[in-house]
Amino acid sequence: GNSVTQMEGPVTLSEEAFLTINCTYTATGYPSLFWYVQYPGEGLQLLLKATKADDKGSNKGFEATYRKETTSFHLEKGSVQVSDSAVYFCAVNAGNNRKLIWGLGTSLAVNP
Amino acid sequence: GAGVSQSPSNKVTEKGKDVELRCDPISGHTALYWYRQSLGQGLEFLIYFQGNSAPDKSGLPSDRFSAERTGGSVSTLTIQRTQQEDSAVYLCASSRPGQGSNTGELFFGEGSRLTVL
Numbered sequence: 001g002n003s004v005t006q007m008e009g010p011v012t013l014s015e016e017a018f019l020t021i022n023c024t025y026t027a028t029g030y031p032s033l034f035w036y037v038q039y040p041g042e043g044l045q046l047l048l049k050a051t052k053a054d055d056k057g058s059n060k061g062f063e064a065t066y067r068k069e070t071t072s073f074h075l076e077k078g079s080v081q082v083s084d085s086a087v088y089f090c091a092v093n094a095g096n097n098r099k100l101i102w103g104l105g106t107s108l109a110v111n112p
Numbered sequence: 113g114a115g116v117s118q119s120p121s122n123k124v125t126e127k128g129k130d131v132e133l134r135c136d137p138i139s140g141h142t143a144l145y146w147y148r149q150s151l152g153q154g155l156e157f158l159i160y161f162q163g164n165s166a167p168d169k170s171g172l173p174s175d176r177f178s179a180e181r182t183g184g185s186v187s188t189l190t191i192q193r194t195q196q197e198d199s200a201v202y203l204c205a206s207s208r209p210g211q212g213s214n215t216g217e218l219f220f221g222e223g224s225r226l227t228v229l
Contacts, residue, residue, distance in 0.1 A: 004154070041117065042219035043202070089155070099171065100218075102154035 002027040006090045006103030011078055013110050020039040021075040021106045023064075023090035033057075033066050034091040034100070044089065047075075080110045114138075116221035118204050124227045125194055133189040133224045137206030143188050145207075145218065147177060150200040158202075161187065163209075194228045201225045 007022040025031065030063040035057070048057030050066035050073065057064050062077045075088060090103040125131050137144050145193040146158040157171040161181045172178070176194075181187040191198055202225075205218040 041222070043222045044205075044218075046217055091155075099157040099160075101154070104152065104154050112168065 004103040009107040019077040032093045036089040039086045118221035135187045136206030141206035143206040143207040147203040
């Protein structure tokens with residue numbers, strides 16, 4: 001079946017450090033891939049997405065590239081800020097219009 | 113309102129009691145989803161409403177769970193005879209017409225944390 005595996009947290013970084021949160025998936029067909037973020041005290045919100053192979057999603061300095069050959073969608077940011085402290089979720093839609101498949105979430109803490 | 117609103121934000125109940133969780137979606141959003149997030153688990157799909165169509169209930173874990181959506185807007189998730197394994201955060205999301213899980217543009221509420229003692 002379809003599944004998502006993402007890097008376990010918590011991840012703790014200093015401000016301006018480079019961030020990578022790994023996400024790999026198994027899915028049939030041509031899934032769409034997403035990263036959601038949940039800031040403290042707020043609801044989940046879409047961070048970025050990619051809908052076909054080699055697409056790069058980007059937002060707020062974060063990027064992720066849809067790699068079909070490695071079935072991966074790793075989230076990266078070149079220089080994290082304290083305000084990036086949140087929980088990040090990778091998700092896959094494998095053609096079903098209603099049921100995103102989610103990773104377990106990775107907690108990121110950025111220290112000043 | 114400006115965002116998806118859920119209530120209560122926290123609910124503690126005794127095993128065997130019934131609970132109701134409410135979701136008020138963003139105005140104009142025709143699709144509404146309920147998800148459950150248990151400790152250490154990803155988000156688990158429960159139910160999906162789209163306009164006047166019959167809801168997709170395929171994710172409901174047992175017949176103790178039910179949901180309705182009145183007037184195409186507010187939704188209530190009801191859990192009857194609660195069990196300890198029902199303890200989780202219940203998340204509601206809505207999306208605009210023509211969008212939804214297929215495009216990933218779901219707007220989530222902050223969730224209702226349910227604790228069953």
